Structures are given as structure tokens and as C-alpha cells.
Amino acid sequence: MFSYDHLTAFCATAEEGSYSQAARRLGKDRTTVREQIKAIEDSYAITLFNIEGKKAVMTPQAEAFYKQAKLVVRSSEALNSHMMNSYQQVFTHFDIYHDALVPTTLIAQVESAFTQRFPHIKLNWLHRNRDEILETVSTGTHQLALMQYRLTSDIKVPYRFLNLGSESFIACCNPKHPLANSNIASIEELKLEKQYITENLYDAIPDLFGVSPDLRFVSNNDVLIELLKLGGWAILSKAQAQPYLDRKVLAEIAIDEVLSPPRSGIAFYFPVALEKEKEVLHIKEILSLYAKKHFT
Incomplete structure (x- = not known):
């Protein structure tokens, strides 16, 4: 045997x-x-x-x-x-890793709802690239992750995940940019302007999201928004862009060749040993409620 x-x-x-x-x-x-x-x-x-x-x-x-x-x-x-881990664990904090594709509104929702239920537990929100995260989550004791979902048959790293669904992406720019003033822009027009893009978005589907030859890579969404105020354009998730669209910080670019917006999935990853813990189960409940409202 x-x-x-x-x-x-x-x-x-x-x-x-x-x-x-x-x-x-x-x-x-x-x-x-x-x-x-x-x-x-x-x-x-x-x-x-x-x-x-x-x-x-x-x-x-x-x-x-x-x-x-x-x-x-x-x-x-x-x-x-x-x-x-069969004995009762007492958690004082969770490190939740996330990539640039996760909407800030989702992070805020988890922070608010979780803190109401477990006020004594701190949530640390740590921005990381996707490839850095899975190994840490699979071997950790209080590490969780929210990031892009990729269908894979890889069985080398043990973890559990919850696929939240997919979100749509739109092209945005400064409201004073010429692209915002035209009723509809073509792909060729977008190629003539510099494009800012997050590393995670480009890594997800480079042929789809990398449009302009003048491509500028950015790791942080806040930096990307500030750069857009100066010029250029970018592809953002609808959820990420909406607060800036509402405040007229950004404007959506209608694209002639795009009949429906591209989509990308988000998933919640957590260690196998924590799948029955009440704290993790509560986070899954919060995420499920958000996903039903914002994702498809």
C-alpha cells in the first residue's frame, strides 16, 4: 500500500x-x-x-x-x-490581497459590512499582482484574496474560491479630451492617442485591452485616474469608473466597433483550512450580495 x-x-x-x-x-x-x-x-x-x-x-x-x-x-x-486548525481560532485580522481589477466599491462594501459584524477584527487591504497572491493564500492562516478569475485545471496550489461573476469594461478619458467631445470614436482614433492600462488588465487579455501602440502601464488605479486628468484614455471596469463619471471627472467614450462591452470575472480566494470559519463565511455572504447586484 x-x-x-x-x-x-x-x-x-x-x-x-x-x-x-x-x-x-x-x-x-x-x-x-x-x-x-x-x-x-x-x-x-x-x-x-x-x-x-x-x-x-x-x-x-x-x-x-x-x-x-x-x-x-x-x-x-x-x-x-x-x-x-480544528481548535477554535481567534482572528485579530485578515490580509485581503486584491488586484487592480477589483472595484473600490466592492472593497468598501466588504469593509463596512464585515466591521459591523466583527468590529474587533481588522481588515488589511493589500494591492498585489495576481501571480504573487495564490501561493500566499494557499499556505497562509489569515490571508484572503479578491482578484481576476481565470478558469484553470492547475491542481498544484491548494485553495478554495468563489466565482463572483463578471463585470463590464468601458473606455474613459478626461471630459475635455477630444475623444469625449465626439459622439462616437473609432478604434483607429483610439490608436492615435496614448492609452493608460493597469498591468493586471493587460495580462488578462492583452489582445483585447491593449489597443493603442502608445501604451503606458500603471500599477495603481488612483495613479491612473490622476494621469487621465492630464490626457490620454483608459479602459476601466464600469464599477470603478462610475463614481468618476457621476462627478464628471471622467467621460465615457462610445466606440464604433464595440456593440457590447468586454467583460472579465472576479473571484474570492481563501485557504482550504478556513472554508468553514464563520468570518470567511460572512465575507462570502457579503460578496454574494454585491455580486448579485453588480455582476453578471
Whole structure:
């Protein structure tokens, strides 16, 4: 019968393509990793890897077993997390990471509603790029995230998520900009002007959101708004832009070739060990109410 250590050795070798690299990743000796894999091979009379030079290449049998083995490893890690956190946790704060696509109105809604229910718990709102976040959330004890949703079959990082839906995006500029004074602008006209864009939005769908050859990257939405006051144009989520549109700080640009606005999804990510905690469940309730009103 295989053990957790046997499966982690197998999965690490499959992912690294090398006994040595797998051993380094697991903090074990190469000999130990090889012996654990050989124990599986001997128990089930199979060959999992062929050695080609310095590479350990999976056999067809190993490829057939890999995904299920990885799921067993993930389930074991999730069970361990639940058992390690089975005692009553006392939270003093949560770090909620978010990227530039998350509407500020959503952040404000969570802050207000959560503080009413749990006034003794602080929420820290930390802006990060998407790729920095998932590993921290999956291994953390009080780290959560709101960011762009991407459909993926990646099973390497254990976490839970709630897909909130998608929001629409519009093009905006300073109300005094020539683009705002025309009834409708063409893509060619937009290409003639400088475009500001957040890194996360560009990374999401560069071919769709990166229009102008004169593209300027910005990490922070507040900085982007200030730059738009000086010139240029940008694509913003409708929820992000609406307060500025209402105050006439920005104006929406109608685009000739766009019949319906592009959309992008937002999701809430949290550690497996926290999925039953009342604080996280309450945040999910707040997000669900907001999503029903603002997302599709």
C-alpha cells in the first residue's frame, strides 16, 4: 500500500522531471525519493519512470496515475490543515490581497459590512499582482484574496474560491479630451492617442485591452485616474469608473466597433483550512450580495 510520502515523491518527480530536483523540492535525499518511488513500482509491478540522460520521464502508466495521485496528495494536505486548525481560532485580522481589477466599491462594501459584524477584527487591504497572491493564500492562516478569475485545471496550489461573476469594461478619458467631445470614436482614433492600462488588465487579455501602440502601464488605479486628468484614455471596469463619471471627472467614450462591452470575472480566494470559519463565511455572504447586484 502506498503512503503520503510515496505519492509526494512520485508527484514531485513527475513535475520536476528529475529525482534530484524532486529531492531538493521536498528537502530529502535523492536516494530517499528514488526508494519511495521504487516501493510503489515493486508493490504494483509497474514502471513509473524511464531515465533518459538526466531526466526522469513518466511512462504511460505514470501519466495515467498522476492526476489522481495529485488529488490524493491535495486531499491529504487539506485534511491535515483542517485537523491542525480544528481548535477554535481567534482572528485579530485578515490580509485581503486584491488586484487592480477589483472595484473600490466592492472593497468598501466588504469593509463596512464585515466591521459591523466583527468590529474587533481588522481588515488589511493589500494591492498585489495576481501571480504573487495564490501561493500566499494557499499556505497562509489569515490571508484572503479578491482578484481576476481565470478558469484553470492547475491542481498544484491548494485553495478554495468563489466565482463572483463578471463585470463590464468601458473606455474613459478626461471630459475635455477630444475623444469625449465626439459622439462616437473609432478604434483607429483610439490608436492615435496614448492609452493608460493597469498591468493586471493587460495580462488578462492583452489582445483585447491593449489597443493603442502608445501604451503606458500603471500599477495603481488612483495613479491612473490622476494621469487621465492630464490626457490620454483608459479602459476601466464600469464599477470603478462610475463614481468618476457621476462627478464628471471622467467621460465615457462610445466606440464604433464595440456593440457590447468586454467583460472579465472576479473571484474570492481563501485557504482550504478556513472554508468553514464563520468570518470567511460572512465575507462570502457579503460578496454574494454585491455580486448579485453588480455582476453578471
